Amino acid sequence: MPQRADIAVTWEKWQLTPDGQAARLFHLTNRRGTQLTVSDWGATLTSLKLAMPDGKLRQMVLGCDTLNDYQQSPYLGATVGRYANRIRNAEFTIDGQSYSVVANEGNHCLHGGPEGFSHQLWQAKVLEQQPAVQFTLHSPDGDQGFPGNATVVVTFTLSEDDRVQIDYSATVDKPCPINLTNHSYFNLDGVAGDVGSHVVQLNADRYLPVDQASLPVGAPISVTNTPFDFRHAKALNQDWRKVVDDQRYRGFDHCFILSNSGDQPAAQVRSGDEQVAMTLYTSSPALQLYTGHYLEGTRGHNELVYQNRDGFCLETQFMPDQPNSDEAEACIVRPDGVFKHSTTFAFHC
Template sequence: MAQRADISVTWERWQATPDGQTARLFHLTNRRGTRLTVSDWGATLTSFKLAMPNDNLRQLVLGCDTLEDYLQSPYLGATVGRYANRIRGAKFSVDGQQYKLIANEGENCLHGGEIGFAHQLWDAEIIESIPAVRFTLHSPDGDEGFPGNAIVTVTYTLSEDNNIRIDYEATVDKACPFNLTNHSYFNLDGVAGDVGNHVAQINANQYLPVDSESLPDGSPVSVEQTAFDFRTAKAFNQDWRKIVSDQRYRGFDHCFILDQNDGSQPVAQVRSGDEQVVLSLYTTSPAVQLYTGQYLEGTRGHNELVYQNRDGFCLETQYMPDQPNSDCAEECIVRPERPFKHSTTFAFHC
């Protein structure tokens, strides 16, 4: 089928991976001039330049110019898995069998382990009939300690009305927890600068309290009369000083349990500080992790910028952290007869 005229897809060779292969960049551009760039290294979203009414392009995501900088970055734009977020003690049990994972954050497993999906080269293909870019990865049995062979696909689509849609799928031959997400850091004011004045609304009546290791501290609780109540729109910085004692790292890194997640209605909205751009989030995932980038300091970014803490925020659609060790573990278990399948859309308006 011929490629649609309103979206073009091109690619270029980029840089060498640690094992000597060549990573590529794929550029999707719509008729308005908005440009999405993704890489087969980590199935990573590296750049998103939104066409503004004044015909300028505004860079809305934090990213790096070199693969070496991505290797040192805090998962900028990457696809993380097998299990995004944290698993306590780097272990879990499925069907009576305990599995020990690679611990890469103290005694815990973060974002899939030491060499998770974010640090691998994926197979890539351009799907001209959509058009889109689809990345595929084979994760072998025992990968970072996770059981079973898994085939994972992540498909990026840019629409004519400036929506980024990400479709996740995974099939397994043995039961295993799965939690795929995208770890893009957004700054709707453009490139960098404190995002505290961004105004957010999250349709969540509950959030998950965490301990000093950012692991669940009990079950989800009501956001009522807490700093985590985003049911009415407010600036990120309105309450973020209330939730941490060390003000150098003030900000959010918490999981919100979504009120609805059939993908038909936005579950969150964020407006830029200059009120020129609005991001609306749609997802079929049951929760979203709001992270306001309080550990970004020193990360080398686009055009030799050095990012500072709170220069970007993440909306990571996912299951809950450490859910494989909870009473609702089965919800995140993928089985041969029940594959992983979720979608997330970041819709932009200006």
């Protein structure tokens, strides 16, 4: 089918994966000139350059120039799974059957394990009718310890009005917890340093308290009269020193329970220089606000070396360690069901 004229999609060979396969980069460009680049390595969003009113392009996300740097990075732009966020003690039980998955953060499992979806080569297909790029991964039974064969599909679409939509679906042949998200680090100032001056509003009345290992300590509680109250827009750095005692790691890495209804935004962000706004819509029940306090030393685009808090993440997802909670069933996909969620980042300048 002929490709639509309003969005151009091209691809190029990039670099070799650890097992010698060729990874590729896919570029989507709209008529305004906004450019989205994604890779089949980790179904990763590697670059998003927004067309500004002055005709220049502004980079919206942190990223790397080499595949090796991505392997060493803290999940920059990657699709993470099977279970995004943390699973306590790398174990869970479904229908009385206990499972042990691979631990990669102390005794716990983070973002699906050391060789999770972010560290695998996906099958890629350009959907010319939309147009979009679709990535598919077949994860075998026992992959990182997770039960059942899983088929996962992630589709990236760039619209003519500067919306990046990410659609997720997954099916399994054994009951398994599934939690997929994109781990992009945003800096709406154009990767220009500390994101503390970004102004954020979250449609969330509750957040999940966590311990020093970022694991839940009880059920979600009200954000009222806490540093976690983003119901009214405020700068990220207004309260982030109040979150932890160790100021080297000041900032947020917490799950917020969304109060979405219909097309209501889950989050709204304004750049520190007030030139760019981003609105997030999602069908997911929660999002993780993370202000990048483990970025220091990461090699980025154009030989940059990122520092802590150079980017922030809004990871739409289920709650951390939900497979071990009273709400476990909500994140368990069964053979007769499907994991299906969509997240859209809309940009305005």
